[in-house]
Amino acid sequence: MDLDERKVKILQAVIRNYLETGEPVGSRTISKYTDLNLSSATIRNEMADLEEMGYIIQPHTSAGRIPSDKGYRLYVDTMMEDRVREVDEKMEMVLEKADKVEKVLKQAAKLLAANTQYAAMISSPTYHRNKLKFIQLSRVDDEHILAVIVVEGNIIKNRIIDVDEPLSEDTMLKLNILLNTNLCGMSMQDINLGVITLLKEKAGIHSQLVAGVVDAVADAIRADEDLEIYTSGTNNILRYPELSDKQKASEIINFFEDKKPLSDLVRNTLEANEESNGIQIYIGSETPIQSMSDCSVVTATYRLDEGVEGTIGIVGPKRMDYDHVVGAMKSLMDQLGTIYKRE
Amino acid sequence: MDLDERKVKILQAVIRNYLETGEPVGSRTISKYTDLNLSSATIRNEMADLEEMGYIIQPHTSAGRIPSDKGYRLYVDTMMEDRVREVDEKMEMVLEKADKVEKVLKQAAKLLAANTQYAAMISSPTYHRNKLKFIQLSRVDDEHILAVIVVEGNIIKNRIIDVDEPLSEDTMLKLNILLNTNLCGMSMQDINLGVITLLKEKAGIHSQLVAGVVDAVADAIRADEDLEIYTSGTNNILRYPELSDKQKASEIINFFEDKKPLSDLVRNTLEANEESNGIQIYIGSETPIQSMSDCSVVTATYRLDEGVEGTIGIVGPKRMDYDHVVGAMKSLMDQLGTIYKRE
DNA sequence: GATTAGCACTCTCTCTTGTTGAGTGCTAAC
DNA sequence: GTTAGCACTCAACAAGAGAGAGTGCTAATC
Secondary structure, eight states: OOOOHHHHHHHHHHHHHHHHHOSOBOHHHHHHHSSSOOOHHHHHHHHHHHHHTTSEEOSSTTSOBEEOHHHHHHIIIIISHHHHHHHHTTOOOOOOOOSSHHHHHHHHHHHHHHHHSSEEEEEOOBOTTSBEEEEEEEEEETTEEEEEEEETTTEEEEEEEEOSSOOOHHHHHHHHHHHHHHHTTOBGGGOOHHHHHHHHHHHTOOOHHHHHHHHHHHHHHHOOTTOOEEEEOGGGGGGSTTTOSHHHHHHHHHHHHOHHHHHHHHHHHHHHTTTTOOEEEEEGGGSSOGGGTTEEEEEEEEEEETTEEEEEEEEEESSOOHHHHHHHHHHHHHHHHHHTTTO | OOOOHHHHHHHHHHHHHHHHHOSOBOHHHHHHHSSSOOOHHHHHHHHHHHHHTTSEEOSSTTSOBEEOHHHHHHIIIIISHHHHHHHHTTOOOOOOOOSSHHHHHHHHHHHHHHHHSSEEEEEOOBOTTSBEEEEEEEEEETTEEEEEEEETTTEEEEEEEEOSSOOOHHHHHHHHHHHHHHHTTOBGGGOOHHHHHHHHHHHTOOOHHHHHHHHHHHHHHHOOTTOOEEEEOGGGGGGSTTTOSHHHHHHHHHHHHOHHHHHHHHHHHHHHTTTTOOEEEEEGGGSSOGGGTTEEEEEEEEEEETTEEEEEEEEEESSOOHHHHHHHHHHHHHHHHHHTTTO
């Protein structure tokens, strides 16, 4: 049995209809909806075939059909493109530039959630590929040193380092010079343990104290802990009956609160998108996250600047308005891409 | 009609029972539960009185009684104390000290939510009363200056300041000295616009450029925007049937996501608790937040160190286990109070 | 006079039973 | 290959019948 043009049309009609109404779609509806001019009986036969092929499912014997994951997949892969273009311009989400990246991202998540009516998340960008611009150590008091690290894109990391005994002015100065001359210009991901050991040897550091400080600085540079994830519109989940029973809703809400699985998702996306820069759609059981198997997850990588990348994600029911979501994501990515360009 | 001892006992029994079961409590249950040795008929008469006095409510004619807000209030004010003590020791929540305050707070929220099975929030501490320890301006590149501000308790704020033309090494040095000598030791809340103007006059600054930098630093000091609020256990809301219908649940979830009303609540609590250092309980319509009128909100002020204070909050159904919540809060406040004491 | 037993009454909840309507699959006719 | 027609299925809704928990009131009891 093959998927001829008529079957495709019918499948498309079923999916479109189901996306709109959320109700199983019957043969009579299709017969009226499409321009195929076929009676419901014929449609019924075709639908039986489509079901056998695994594209649609019957929730119970005497109900209409709903798309299966496989059906959605086909839709997303081959039937969607043509519509996206129409929608593209209609997307109205205007990001205001704010002084802090953080604020812009929060705003972006909020806009995306409001625009799509699904749950949205956005990660703070990672800076692995960014270059170190400037390191500064300063004495806070006898037992504490403050290390400030500025990265390309004016990202600031800082850390308080505990020391047992005060460092002399002279040592501090030397340390500052040592760190700056050797590390500035390197990208974050290149500063690994090896580089640091090498650096220490080269400079001939003997003092345990100084070595400790250098290690702490290196640690602060590599620290990846500041991957923030902003979420918005979690409550939108409750809009969709198929997700709003307590068990499922609870899992999803939990997922949005617990940054752990979210950051896994982020990493996933970043890797998958290394260069493709596309939008990923995970339908139902395709998602990498167990507890999301009743949802669809759409992720994409945004790029604020060269090497400054993060992830946007949307979680909604499988009968998500994929066209709209993809359009909204693209629009948002565009805006995020230009907003900091002038720097 | 007055609230004699017997009525109090009955009311107490009704409330206790309702807190446990969540079901309206009938006269027969009370008659068996209490040691009053009264028949259900007598209890019925008393309950009719209690209802007339507004302490309990009958959801419908042939149901048992449930506590009214007024009933809960009486319970919380006068009947609770004796039980708290028993429970107090049983609270097992062990906070691990982490290098970043942020982590500890996230952990605290998580523990509190897990321990109580309600939704928990905790705000990052405010530092208004803390003293400025140290300011450092450094040149990042020709158009950017980095200002790092360290506050007592080793809180670090930083800000990138845009400048139109580069500042000379000499000016930078002078600025650093100016800021440090004049502002260090002052508490955050004391550094207002007046102080800054005075400072500028005293130093005889004429350059527009330098004045701009000083303003930016002052602004960074006063910026209050970094009031973070961590939440946990939002999904616990769905455990309680009286809150889990879509409308209500959605509002509550939204409340937990939108930091705005949360931070109002935080400020409220901090003010109310200026010195009392107690725990506030808002029952139903008593809460300052409209959308929470079906909930009870319990808030308290924790103190990490002198002047470093923040707010803990719990949101749950009105039939919350107040004893437990108050106990857990106290335990958490104690732990938070000691964890950073050594600094 | 306070307490209690007894009883009629009320109201929710659950279970059962029909009924409706949307939808199907199959067969026979076009 | 397409369609009309028909028997069949199943979820959803509504109506009705009990059961059960609880009440309020009255009259008897301590």
